[in-house]
Amino acid sequence: MNEPGTAAYMGGLRLSQAKDCRTFLDEAMYWKAPTENLICGDVDGTISFQGSALTPNRRGWVGRLPVPAPANTNGTAREGCSRIISPSKGYIATANNNINTSGYWPPVVFKTTTGLPYERITRVETVINSIPPTRKWTIEDTEAPAARSAVAARRLRARAVQRLDRQDADAEKARAIVAAWDGVLNVDSAGAAIHTAWRNAVDQKALDYNRPREEKLPLVEPGLVKAVATLTKEQERTRRAGATGSCTFETSRIRSSSEFDLPTVER
Secondary structure, rough: OOOOOOOOOOOOHHHHOOOOHHHHHHHOOOOOOOOEEEEEOOOOEEEEEEEEEEEEOOOOOOOOOOOOOOOOEEEEEOOOOOHHHHOOHHHHOOOOOOOOOOOOOOOOOOOOOOOOOOHHHHHHHHHHHHHOOOOOOOOOHHHHHHHHHHHHHHHHHHHOOOOOOOOHHHHHHHHHHHHHOOOOOOOOHHHHHHHHHHHHHHHHHHHHHOOOOHHHHHHHHHHHHHHHHHHHHHHHHHHHHHOOOOOEEEOOOOOOOOHHOEOOOOO
16 A cells, blocks of 8 residues: 555554543544554543544445556545444454444455354453453453363364264274364374364365254265374374474465465474
8 A cells, every 4th residue: 555654553653642532533543554443441431442444435346356446536544434432331342253333334344253153252252241240350361261262162173073974993083082082282182183183184164163064974084084194194204203202283274375384393
């Protein structure tokens, strides 16, 4: 972006001078890049939110697809950005969720569910609402949701590994280990190692929470067979190298471009 003021985070210079959450929203109109969910809290107990970015305002288009910009159309900071101030529920939370306020058009693009029965924002709000209003929020309250959510997500994926109809002996043994796994990525956990290898090897349709179970089950066994083969190969390589207590995991793959894949590392 070449418009004045679009240097990344330059708008923060104005935000840092806001005296309260209401003037914060005025200053937030000067935030042009990158796209951010801006949240404020002041000493008077006011909280506010605004989704901010310099956005081309093209009539007839919502911005979800690239289109030629007419010569007479300039990128402008949106007036009436999606914003909230001191909601009745007493808090503001964002986690890549739908932050479009009622009647806001054209809508801001947001990420949807990641194959789990709940989005991150739902989990965040569940935890916040579980704290009695008479008790102060603690550091432990902040740390706990991340750990619990990660374990819950892995357990949900692990439950996709159901008993197999055509039982390959090694695959069935691996399935039983994963089924009994507690969802914790512990260095000594066979279930964690198998689950990680299976998640990387299996057809991703098997991990889609919303896909019918009968469509996912045929994909489970081939993924387990590949996972067992991968782990066997890696452990044999480790044994030949004379190492003990280590395991080489799959390369971290980046879906958008293989150029950003991370190399395999020893764990």
